[in-house]
Amino acid sequence: MxxxxxxxxxxxxxxxxxxxxxxxxxxxxxxxxxxxxxxxxxxxxxxxxxxxxxxxxxxxxxxxxxxxxxxxxxxxxxxxxxxxxxxxxxxxxxxxxxxxxxxxxxxxxxxxxxxxxxxxxxxxxxxxxxxxxxxxxxxxxxxxxxxxxxxxxxxxxxxxxxKQEFAWQQKVAAEAEYEYNSTGKLTTLFQNVLEHYKGLPPVVQAQYPSDYETKLKGWIDLDFNYFTHIAEGNKNKDTENFVSKIIKGDSSLFANKTSPKESVAT
Incomplete structure (x- = not known):
């Protein structure tokens, strides 16, 4: 959108x-x-x-x-x-x-x-x-x-x-928190965000980073587990920040980053 x-x-x-x-x-x-x-x-x-x-x-x-x-x-x-x-x-x-x-x-x-x-x-x-x-x-x-x-x-x-976009973001963020706490992953989040993006008209997609879809697909394929690859003390805070960036399409995630692991750990 x-x-x-x-x-x-x-x-x-x-x-x-x-x-x-x-x-x-x-x-x-x-x-x-x-x-x-x-x-x-x-x-x-x-x-x-x-x-x-x-x-x-x-x-x-x-x-x-x-x-x-x-x-x-x-x-x-x-x-x-x-x-x-x-x-x-x-x-x-x-x-x-x-x-x-x-x-x-x-x-x-x-x-x-x-x-x-x-x-x-x-x-x-x-x-x-x-x-x-x-x-x-x-x-x-x-x-x-x-x-x-x-x-x-x-x-x-x-x-x-x-208004509708924000309500969707809130819903997806809550689901992502549950996914992370249950599995240590955010793969379903990436899938939901990618589905959302692909359903947007070109004029809205054009407002995202040009590699947005490619990055999401890469993270989905990676199926990364944050429980075993992130500092335990910073886990909750880092994940909350990362989810927020993903949902909002933060451009910092789409510049010289190769995996979600790097983004969460920063």
């Missing part, structure tokens, strides 16, 4: 909400979530509302596929940074009045209502209109700069993505 993001570019995705992802495997269907996400429209969301959003997401998916095929990984990473600059921090604050007055170029009441809800949410009023939406759909909205979605809608999608 969503996206485990590295501490440099992608971690800004998570800084907005303070807490991050519900499931490790995002829904890859670019259409509307089959379980109907919660939001200001509630469970009574009518068919026209659902079809409108589904149509927008489908078109955004086509644009995203074309973009991802056209741009290099480095260019996608730069594009993501530009997105964060637009949707958060000083740039967003300076232009807040402009973004709050933005409305869809349409007389469709569904589009107008959702944009209004997003603006209210970004001002601390009401619920996020994209609450509960799958991560891949949130990413489609966040990185779509076509004007289909207002800036406040994209920011709301980014915040929901950050």
């Amino acid at each position: 969503v996206n485990l993001l590295n501490n440099s570019a992608a971690n800004s995705n998570h800084a907005l909400a303070g807490t991050k992802k519900l499931t490790a495997t995002p829904n890859k269907n670019p259409g509307i979530n089959q379980s109907t996400p919660q939001g200001p429209f509630g469970n009574a969301r009518d068919s026209s509302t659902v079809s409108t959003l589904a149509s927008q997401l489908s078109e955004a998916s086509v644009r995203a596929q074309a973009r991802d095929a056209r741009l290099t990984r480095m260019e996608l990473s730069s594009m993501a940074k530009n997105t964060f600059n637009e949707l958060e921090g000083a740039n967003y604050t300076v232009n807040k009045s402009k973004y709050d007055s933005e409305v869809p170029d349409s007389d469709n009441p569904t589009l107008l209502a959702r944009a209004k809800s997003a603006t209210q949410y970004t001002n601390g009023v009401g619920k996020n209109p994209f609450s509960g939406m799958p991560m891949d759909q949130l990413d489609l909205i966040t990185y779509d700069d076509s004007g289909t979605f207002t800036v406040n809608e994209r920011r709301a999608a980014l915040e929901e993505s950050a």
